[in-house]
Amino acid sequence: MTPRLLLSIVLSLATVSAVGAADALQKQADWHNPEYPAIRQKLIDWLTESDAPAAQMTAVSQLWPEEAPSDTPAELGIRLLETAAIMDADARELAVTTLSASADGELPQFPWLADESKPFPTWMRDNLRFQYGRWLAEQRMLDEAYLQLKETPIAEVADPAALLFHRAVCEHYLLKKEDCVATLGTLLSNQEQIAPRYLAVAKLMLADIQPLETDSLDEIARLMRDVERRLDLGRAGKKVRTQEEDVVAKLDKMIEDLEKQMQQQQQQSQGGQQGGSNTQPSSPLNDTMPAGGSGPGNVDPKKMNPGDNWGNLPPKERQEALQQISNEFPSHYRRVIEEYFRKLAREEDTK
Template identity: 50%
Template structure:
């Protein structure tokens, strides 16, 4: 007997063809389509799912477009230019109010359908406003709503949002397409250990900038991402230099603490105990000089430290650091 306790934890469930068809018919009736037309559209939709391999969301949008002008226009625009389609349902666009007035199942499914198209084209920035507010439980394909939005969040390094959607998707893995569940697990494992200001994050930001440039983007968003990379590299390298300096200071301090009594230095104690001594406890103040930057590593030591730090890193991390210093030299 199946464990019913797990079913109560599932926040979504997949619909079969009959349920999708009924949802389509009810939504068209709520929209105000003639009952006969709604019945005909839903039956045609059901037969398409049974007799062909047509994607349910494609068939759903096609059926709705035949009876709603707003979805018909959106589908026509999306076929030519997905970016223009995304812009057409922006709150400032003329068609926004008409799309938002559609029954919720239609609205959630149409947004998921368009969001999927944008994500498949790597247009994550444009996909997010389209799909961000989708209620997956109101879509005819909840798995697609969760998967493509999770993939969008993952690509944009929105860690918590990605984990939320992908884990929700995996709550009902039995009803989830295998390709979705496998990729969702990989994405969860990939983004879960991501830490802010790490080399991993910097590398991903660089990949994101490359994607944007591949798409022909060179706007303020790209410049902002590039500056973020430089800032994070600066912060990381400063931290690594500080750690290297502290290690050197500890080594120098440790080298002068013990010694050979024959050379006028005392040996370290063999056992832990309260040490004796005849000193008065006063420490002679060391004159560090008045030169600025006394705490910075000399150029030769700085170069050596960075070589040691990056020696075992993957190639793309070393390239990132080298690119950073080339930019610093150019800016300087």
């Protein structure tokens, strides 16, 4: 994972407490790192069955000596990628792509990963799909990455922790809460074999997404973050427009609920005042003296003119409304609400 993406995750979760998140994960490990001899034997069996040319056999043998090196799971995954590159030209292109730091030009496509047109056994293809999915996630192309990672079996890859981590990153960003919690639960079931950089962030992601509620301002902020990511990638199609409309609809509902709550509070306050005293004043108030009412002074939204709405409020009143709503929520959600008002204003301008 690139430092940029890893740092962005850490920063976005920095305020979240991970206390108690691991308590629900005390269970038997659901995965284990494969051993070097087992992977090497799979390769020997495959090459023997495929009757590979002597030159390829020699190259692969040099890459996989009998004496096991002290490789990490990630390094074993790279060995498998390099092995595939020796055996096939398209796999060589995949290796060059996934070992590069960033994408240049159009997104490279490798449709053969999803079929059996290449002479690779299923377990090798799974490892190649993981490498492609990992690279896509590092490029922030999370939808494409998830397509590669969500069905790849952890038992077949050389680096199962990395597969689960990148899958969880996609689910976290794409707001697939239940899937993300399940993936992180599987990942954290074997904490002893997780790279430290994955372990810390995985715990933070779990503590962050577990309390997420549908239609909350937290969810809306995450939806807007995903819209920004897509726009940064130059994507402004139907998916983005749908998400933008979803954000506005959720904020509309939230504001409507807030208005109803304010109405109820006002009605309760007025009812309390009326029931507290039936004494009539002996003389009318002097016009120059203020009345002694103690009501909140809020305007009933239902008494506003039909043409008045949040989108075309004058700047001063819009700022007051924004401030009132913002006070109900943490300050880091202010940008979400501001963007909501800007979108409404743009829609009014186009009418």
